[in-house]
Amino acid sequence: MTTTSSEVEPAKQRGQPGQARLLGLVSRVRELGLLAVLLFIVLIVGIQAPRFLSINNFVQILLSVAILAIVAVGETLVVLTRNVDLSVGSMVGFTAFVTAYFFKELPHSNLLLGILLGCALGLGLGMINGLIVSFGRVPAIVATLGTLYAYRGLVFIFASNTTSQVNASDVPGGYLALATTQILGIPALILIAAVVAVIVGYFLHASQSGRQLYAVGSNPEAANMIGIRAHRLVFAAFAASGLLCGLAGVLWGARFGTVDATNATGLELQVIAAVVVGGVNIFGGSGTVQGAVLGAVVLGTLENALNILNVSQFWLQAIYGAAIIGAVVLDAFITRWLQRAILSRRKKA
Amino acid sequence: MKRLKSLLMSWEALLVVLLLVSIVLGAILSPYFLSGFNFYALTSNIMEIAIMALPMTLIIIAGEIDLSVASVLGLSSVVLGLLWERGNPMWLAIGVALLVGLVAGLLTGLLVTRLALPSLVVTIGGLALFRGLAYVVLGDQAVSNFPTAFTNFGFSPIPGTELPWSGLIFIILALVFVVVLHFSRLGRQLYAIGNNKEAARFSGINVSRVKLVLFILSGVIAALAGVIFTARFSSARPDNAVGFELDVVTVVLLGGVNIFGGRGSLLGVVLAIFIIAVLQNVLGLLNISGDIQSLAIGLLLILSVLGPNLARRIQVVLARRRLAVGSSKQL
Numbered sequence: 211m212t213t214t215s216s217e218v219e220p221a222k223q224r225g226q227p228g229q230a231r232l233l234g235l236v237s238r239v240r241e242l243g244l245l246a247v248l249l250f251i252v253l254i255v256g257i258q259a260p261r262f263l264s265i266n267n268f269v270q271i272l273l274s275v276a277i278l279a280i281v282a283v284g285e286t287l288v289v290l291t292r293n294v295d296l297s298v299g300s301m302v303g304f305t306a307f308v309t310a311y312f313f314k315e316l317p318h319s320n321l322l323l324g325i326l327l328g329c330a331l332g333l334g335l336g337m338i339n340g341l342i343v344s345f346g347r348v349p350a351i352v353a354t355l356g357t358l359y360a361y362r363g364l365v366f367i368f369a370s371n372t373t374s375q376v377n378a379s380d381v382p383g384g385y386l387a388l389a390t391t392q393i394l395g396i397p398a399l400i401l402i403a404a405v406v407a408v409i410v411g412y413f414l415h416a417s418q419s420g421r422q423l424y425a426v427g428s429n430p431e432a433a434n435m436i437g438i439r440a441h442r443l444v445f446a447a448f449a450a451s452g453l454l455c456g457l458a459g460v461l462w463g464a465r466f467g468t469v470d471a472t473n474a475t476g477l478e479l480q481v482i483a484a485v486v487v488g489g490v491n492i493f494g495g496s497g498t499v500q501g502a503v504l505g506a507v508v509l510g511t512l513e514n515a516l517n518i519l520n521v522s523q524f525w526l527q528a529i530y531g532a533a534i535i536g537a538v539v540l541d542a543f544i545t546r547w548l549q550r551a552i553l554s555r556r557k558k559a
Numbered sequence: 560m561k562r563l564k565s566l567l568m569s570w571e572a573l574l575v576v577l578l579l580v581s582i583v584l585g586a587i588l589s590p591y592f593l594s595g596f597n598f599y600a601l602t603s604n605i606m607e608i609a610i611m612a613l614p615m616t617l618i619i620i621a622g623e624i625d626l627s628v629a630s631v632l633g634l635s636s637v638v639l640g641l642l643w644e645r646g647n648p649m650w651l652a653i654g655v656a657l658l659v660g661l662v663a664g665l666l667t668g669l670l671v672t673r674l675a676l677p678s679l680v681v682t683i684g685g686l687a688l689f690r691g692l693a694y695v696v697l698g699d700q701a702v703s704n705f706p707t708a709f710t711n712f713g714f715s716p717i718p719g720t721e722l723p724w725s726g727l728i729f730i731i732l733a734l735v736f737v738v739v740l741h742f743s744r745l746g747r748q749l750y751a752i753g754n755n756k757e758a759a760r761f762s763g764i765n766v767s768r769v770k771l772v773l774f775i776l777s778g779v780i781a782a783l784a785g786v787i788f789t790a791r792f793s794s795a796r797p798d799n800a801v802g803f804e805l806d807v808v809t810v811v812l813l814g815g816v817n818i819f820g821g822r823g824s825l826l827g828v829v830l831a832i833f834i835i836a837v838l839q840n841v842l843g844l845l846n847i848s849g850d851i852q853s854l855a856i857g858l859l860l861i862l863s864v865l866g867p868n869l870a871r872r873i874q875v876v877l878a879r880r881r882l883a884v885g886s887s888k889q890l
Contacts, residue, residue, distance in 0.1 A: 346869070352860065355805060356858065356861035358805070362850065362854075363854025482683055483687070524691070524695050531684045532684070535670065535684035
């Protein structure tokens with residue numbers, strides 16, 4: 211009797227880390243697979259159109275996904291906790307418009323002040339999301355669907371009381387330069403996105419709160435039992451998503467110069483596509499920042515490749531949709547395959 | 560007595576009050592509100608959303624969601640337009656448009672049931688995919704030279720009434736859905752699935768098949784809404800009804816359906832449809848732009864869940880305090 215129980219016990223204990231290891235394995239396989247897909251696209255398109263392979267074109271691709279990547283990093287934090295933030299497009303649109311308007315009205319003000327204003331506005335909007343979700347107990351999908359509408363409505367109210375459109379000629383060159391400056395030959399926009407990704411990635415990987423985010427997402431009850439304050443973490447994740455949307459909005463205004471109340475509409479689709487393609491589990495608990503960034507880069511590369519191959523831009527949205535569905539289908543198959551592999555190895559042992 | 564009290568305290572009762580208040584407000588704020596023509600305008604404006612809300616109610620009660628409905632609407636609309644422009648008879652164009660909806664729903668349903676994928680992600684993918692295909696089919700073109708019989712169906716009320724033809728379709732569909740959800744075995748199964756999928760499966764319900772049917776139904780009805788939308792604007796464009804999925808989900812949740820499944824009624828959803836219709840209409844009569852109306856809808860959506868949550872919490876706090884006071888008195 212004692213022998214059987216001593217045999218059963220360790221097996222049970224192995225069961226739980228096994229699950230976590232499985233999720234970790236899935237995301238590692240996913241990231242490597244995604245890299246392979248990226249290389250495959252680059253190779254195929256490069257053979258068809260050699261100019262696709264120029265350094266200049268790669269910089270163009272990275273420039274086009276820098277803002278998307280920043281928002282996707284914030285979305286990753288939220289999705290890891292088993293929530294979703296659908297209001298990102300409206301938050302970026304809101305901060306882009308307000309920041310551009312600020313620089314139009316006060317062209318001689320300090321550049322940093324405007325950036326901080328945009329980030330603070332984003333943080334505020336994200337905190338409202340967090341309050342509604344974690345303290346109002348409203349499901350994230352409902353809450354952020356609501357704020358997607360509401361924040362966009364606020365942009366329109368703001369625009370109807372001020373100006374319908376801010377043009378690139380209205381804002382000081384210093385603001386626009388945020389998107390065009392180069393540091394050591396690398397565009398600042400790309401550097402900013404990279405710094406954000408590295409900081410948040412390191413935080414998730416190494417800090418206590420970062421690990422707790424994974425715990426909350428993979429098993430909320432267990433996280434609660436070991437004393438993790440899930441409410442605060444979820445609130446913080448939404449606030450961080452808002453803050454990064456604020457930063458993205460500031461950069462959006464600088465990159466495009468001309469902004470109206472509809473800017474960044476529908477961005478949430480691309481962001482969720484990037485996150486899901488990047489292997490972040492929509493049910494929380496697994497996924498990485500580098501995965502989400504890689505997802506954004508793959509989508510940007512696809513868009514660029516369509517351009518270079520002269521495929522109609524009308525295909526773009528359909529390809530985004532197919533990429534989202536393809537990614538989750540692939541996830542399902544990889545998980546099943548790994549599960550089977552682990553099971554059969556255990557049986558042998 | 561207790562039953563009467565629970566009836567008066569129900570979400571549906573609150574919705575009735577809300578609807579009455581918004582109608583009274585509308586009548587006070589605008590002299591045109593109570594006119595027959597305004598009733599026609601108000602109804603025909605919301606009918607596509609209303610029709611799509613019926614299968615959405617069933618899907619959400621069963622614990623899933625379909626965010627691709629507006630894109631299926633757009634895709635069926637451009638398929639209809641393209642076939643008509645290429646010289647096909649109207650009945651064939653409409654038939655193929657509905658078939659497109661069926662295939663879209665089948666694809667979503669198979670992905671959700673066979674591969675056990677989350678419907679939230681699958682249908683966000685479908686939202687992009689089907690809208691994208693609509694652009695692929697028609698580009699930035701629009702088809703608008705539809706036959707008079709078809710546009711009359713979209714433009715004018717049923718002779719002798721102020722009810723649009725789409726309103727009649729909605730009434731018939733709503734009756735069918737009420738019977739299915741509230742008076743049939745399938746309806747009970749939906750609640751069972753939404754409350755506890757595993758338990759439902761163990762009690763012999765074919766969960767996969769029920770869900771597959773729901774998604775196919777949702778696709779076909781979204782395509783039907785696409786036909787109605789095309790007739791109403793006499794225009795088939797790839798960007799038809801962009802963003803309508805949000806309105807559909809909003810009316811269903813405002814109607815008291817639980818986003819996690821298992822709870823809700825079609826009565827509540829129908830009431831919510833008319834509350835939104837009246838609100839949009841009144842704001843429109845007051846010359847408040849559609850974009851600001853979206854602020855009102857967004858707030859309403861959040862409040863419809865936040866309100867009951869907060870009320871429940873306050874009740875708990877009050878009950879505790881009463882308990883504390885009661886025990887201190889005893890001492």
